[in-house]
Amino acid sequence: MSKVTVVGAGNVGATCANVLAFNEVADEVVMLDVKEGVSEGKAMDMMQTAQLLGFDTKVVGCTNDYAKTANSDVIVITSGIPRKPGMTREELVGVNAGIVKTVAENALKHSPKAILVIISNPMDTMTYLALKELGLPKNRIIGMGGALDSSRFKYFLSQALGCNANEVEGLVIGGHGDTTMIPLTRFATYKGLPVTNFLSEEKLAEVAKSTMVGGATLTGLLGTSAWYAPGAAGAFVVESIIHNQGKMVPCSVYLEGEYGEKDICCGVPVILGRNGIEKIVELPLNDTEKEAFKASAAAVRKVNAGLKL
Numbered sequence: 001m002s003k004v005t006v007v008g009a010g011n012v013g014a015t016c017a018n019v020l021a022f023n024e025v026a027d028e029v030v031m032l033d034v035k036e037g038v039s040e041g042k043a044m045d046m047m048q049t050a051q052l053l054g055f056d057t058k059v060v061g062c063t064n065d066y067a068k069t070a071n072s073d074v075i076v077i078t079s080g081i082p083r084k085p086g087m088t089r090e091e092l093v094g095v096n097a098g099i100v101k102t103v104a105e106n107a108l109k110h111s112p113k114a115i116l117v118i119i120s121n122p123m124d125t126m127t128y129l130a131l132k133e134l135g136l137p138k139n140r141i142i143g144m145g146g147a148l149d150s151s152r153f154k155y156f157l158s159q160a161l162g163c164n165a166n167e168v169e170g171l172v173i174g175g176h177g178d179t180t181m182i183p184l185t186r187f188a189t190y191k192g193l194p195v196t197n198f199l200s201e202e203k204l205a206e207v208a209k210s211t212m213v214g215g216a217t218l219t220g221l222l223g224t225s226a227w228y229a230p231g232a233a234g235a236f237v238v239e240s241i242i243h244n245q246g247k248m249v250p251c252s253v254y255l256e257g258e259y260g261e262k263d264i265c266c267g268v269p270v271i272l273g274r275n276g277i278e279k280i281v282e283l284p285l286n287d288t289e290k291e292a293f294k295a296s297a298a299a300v301r302k303v304n305a306g307l308k309l
């Protein structure tokens with residue numbers, strides 16, 4: 001019997017729960033929100049798609065009732081405010097830090113063995129906060145950003161190549177911010193061949209730029225930040241953990257010397273499995289990429305400095 005709790009049944013949380021149910025990633029998915037009735041309503045709406053879509057996962061909604069989340073294998077945290085057009089993710093730190101800390105503490109009381117997947121922004125700093133405040137081993141605290149950013153990178157690469165996005169591979173490391181993401185164009189491939197064989201340096205720079213501001217572009221179009229790909233990326237990370245898939249996914253994790261950084265959560269490729277982070281993968285970065293990672297970590301560290309730990 002596998003169980004996942006999604007805290008925050010807003011745009012991202014509800015989409016994540018919906019993808020988890022549709023793909024039957026767990027036997028039970030619980031959504032919890034502070035807004036009276038919203039989780040219950042969304043859960044009922046999703047359950048009314050079960051026979052149309054043919055899934056057996058049970059979706060439960062509750063208003064702030066953490067007892068319903070008891071014995072979850074994974075807890076996904078999406079509670080907090082999203083940005084509006086013109087804002088950065090980092091501006092959300094003041095409000096979201098308190099929310100993330102409180103909900104994580106409440107949820108862990110009922111699921112002391114759970115693995116946490118942090119989505120609320122600014123995600124790298126929220127992951128660091130969870131790491132510092134909750135006393136869990138580092139393999140159980142995973143920030144979701146790189147899975148989404150890499151998916152966007154593959155989308156923009158496929159647009160530039162005029163090909164199917166499923167035939168493109170690529171990784172985005174570094175912070176989950178408009179200026180801190182590092183799309184690794186040098187390692188990206190189309191059918192196993194380096195994309196540098198097909199796209200000019202200028203085109204690749206354009207793809208990297210579109211990836212980095214991917215979230216801001218959607219926020220401008222939607223008036224609030226995106227949810228379909230973020231929710232699906234959250235579910236992808238949960239599935240990799242619950243089904244012990246051993247996939248390599250860039251996630252924000254606590255670094256203790258890897259990539260030359262310490263005492264920070266930042267995006268690097270990790271192997272995900274039943275223990276959460278099974279392994280951090282060290283990529284052979286060149287000097288330019290190493291410099292970019294250093295600058296990205298420095299920017300994340302500046303936001304972390306604003307936390308009251």
Ligand SMILES: NC(=O)C1=CN([C@@H]2O[C@H](COP(=O)(O)OP(=O)(O)OC[C@H]3O[C@@H](n4cnc5c(N)ncnc54)[C@H](O)[C@@H]3O)[C@@H](O)[C@H]2O)C=CC1
Nearest residue numbers: 008010011012033034079080081082119120121123144230
């Ligand atoms: N890491 C990533 O890749 C991404 C992160 N995000 C972040 O995810 C967060 C959620 O975004 P959306 O779902 O679009 O926002 P939303 O406003 O649609 O949903 C947030 C939900 O959290 C709930 N909430 C607030 N305080 C709570 C508490 N104490 N306990 C339980 N629930 C609480 C709200 O009632 C609301 O339903 C934002 O911080 C956003 O920036 C969004 C997309 C991607």
Ligand SMILES: O=C([O-])CC(=O)C(=O)O
Nearest residue numbers: 083089215216225226230
């Ligand atoms: O852009 C935002 O604020 C939400 C987010 O993290 C994303 O969609 O990448």
